[in-house]
Amino acid sequence: MPGGQPAAERVEPVIDPARAARPARRGVSRREVIRWGLIGVGGLAVGGLGGFAIGRSTAPSADAPHPIADAPTAAPLAAAAFPISLSADARGFVDAEGSPFFYLADTPWNAISRMTRESFTTLATARRDSGFTGLQMSVLDFDPRAENAYGHAPFAERGALDDPLLAEDDGDDYWSHVAWCIDTCAELGLVACLVPSWYGGWGDSWRGYVTADNAGAYGAFLADRFGDRANVWWLLGGDNDPSDEGDATSGVPGGLNRGPVIEETIAMGRALREGAAVTQLMSYHTARRMTVEEYFGGEDWYDISAAYSGEDSAPYVAAEYARPTVRPVVLWESYYEARDTEPMLDRRAVRAQAYHALMAGAAGIVYGHELVYAVADGWVEALASESSGDMGVLSAIIADEASEPLVPVSDAAGTSALLPDGYGTPGTTSSVGAVTLSDGRGALVYVNEPRSQITVDTTALHPTASFGIRWINPATGEEFFVADDRTGDDVSVGWPSTWSDAVLVIRR
Known part of the structure; x- marks a missing residue:
């Protein structure tokens, strides 16, 4: 989980289509x-x-x-032609021109809500230049009380997912800023992988606000507003077990939904899929060390098998890779760089998570930094951290050596x-x-x-x-x-x- 909080443990190839123009091997x-x-x-x-x-x-x-x-010098992964779809064998991804695509993402989860457009451009450009091919972000701030950096609230009332607050005459509002961030990613060749409503490790973010009455309506609104963006992926949930077991709901404020959100998540996913005008791949962000196959494996919108590991990423990726239903496997999250609670990983251990996931069959790997995810003081300097540089080396290796299955x-x-x-x-x-x-x-x-x-x-x-x-x-x-x-x-x-x-x- 971002932030190093323990919970149930609460909570980081595009190939140049002109391949012949690449430097010789x-x-x-x-x-x-x-x-x-x-x-x-x-x-x-x-x-x-x-x-x-x-x-x-x-x-x-x-x-x-x-x-x-x-x-x-090895070149990192190049920009993709959107949209991204599943490869013929469903083990990986291809872009709109049929070139293999590897998903290598960072997790600035709160970038959309907490960054100005200038700051967002700094982040996205730095990650593109380092060889990343995606950013994972929450559409809504982790804190349901928060407005964005421009003082815009997402809803008419806190938590009213079925009542988005829209400016008159297509003026500037929360949702126009979301669109701007998505479009900036597209211009830089980055997937914008969006969590609609982060559930939180204990349900302490948006899970309690998701209900049978508003989940489908919120999904339909997002599809109507962003369903034509070819670089968008959707990642439902957010560090959470969708059942009501364990710590999944212990942080939900009184008076809000403390029950399972399986059916609500399905309704949101179906609305997103039905309303999309272009291919937008989807998955679910689980609690650490769990799978959601039993809940969503039969859903048409569940395109990508979800892995979320501890320090040893290989067994969780391998377990998803071995499932009878073949899908690409993405390690949506593991442990972050610069943690201040156990386990605190050194530089080698951070990159080992990524390499072991790749060797276990991952079609996507996600890196994270404690300061970047929360947009905390020092996030700009963290963009140039040693471990993020290691992800750039991994990007170049994948681009040059692992573009094929x-x-x-x-x-x-x-x-x-x-x-x-x-x-x-x-x-x-x-x-x-x-x-x-x-x-x-x-x-x-x-x-x-x-x-x-x-x-x-x-x-x-x-x-x-x-x-x-x-x-x-x-x-x-x-x-x-x-x-x-x-x-x-x-x-x-x-x-x-x-x-x-x-x-x-x-x-x-």
């Missing part, structure tokens, strides 16, 4: 490298760069990983032989995630902690093809060349020294 010519004598695997002398690679299916040799000189690898999968030494212990820093590219063209491996070496079986990808191997530093984007033309069931790849985690790229 990072081809690296075969280099003459320093050779050492081999006295067993443990007897290799490791140079200052701290790694090695052995292709034992060829003549015994050791190639020292070294920086790739003159490699073009990815298939998660696990110990139970047929391609688990890719890493003969196994995938570590799930939920710990030893955990290793991996995805394969279609048609055996390669794989990406995320290694969460330093190790002396990692063994790769390229025959798990293709029985005879040879592969190039290199490392990418997820903290800097720096690349280390390992080897070209490697094939076989026992290719040992050494670790670049000083890196805390790494992405191994194996490509034909």
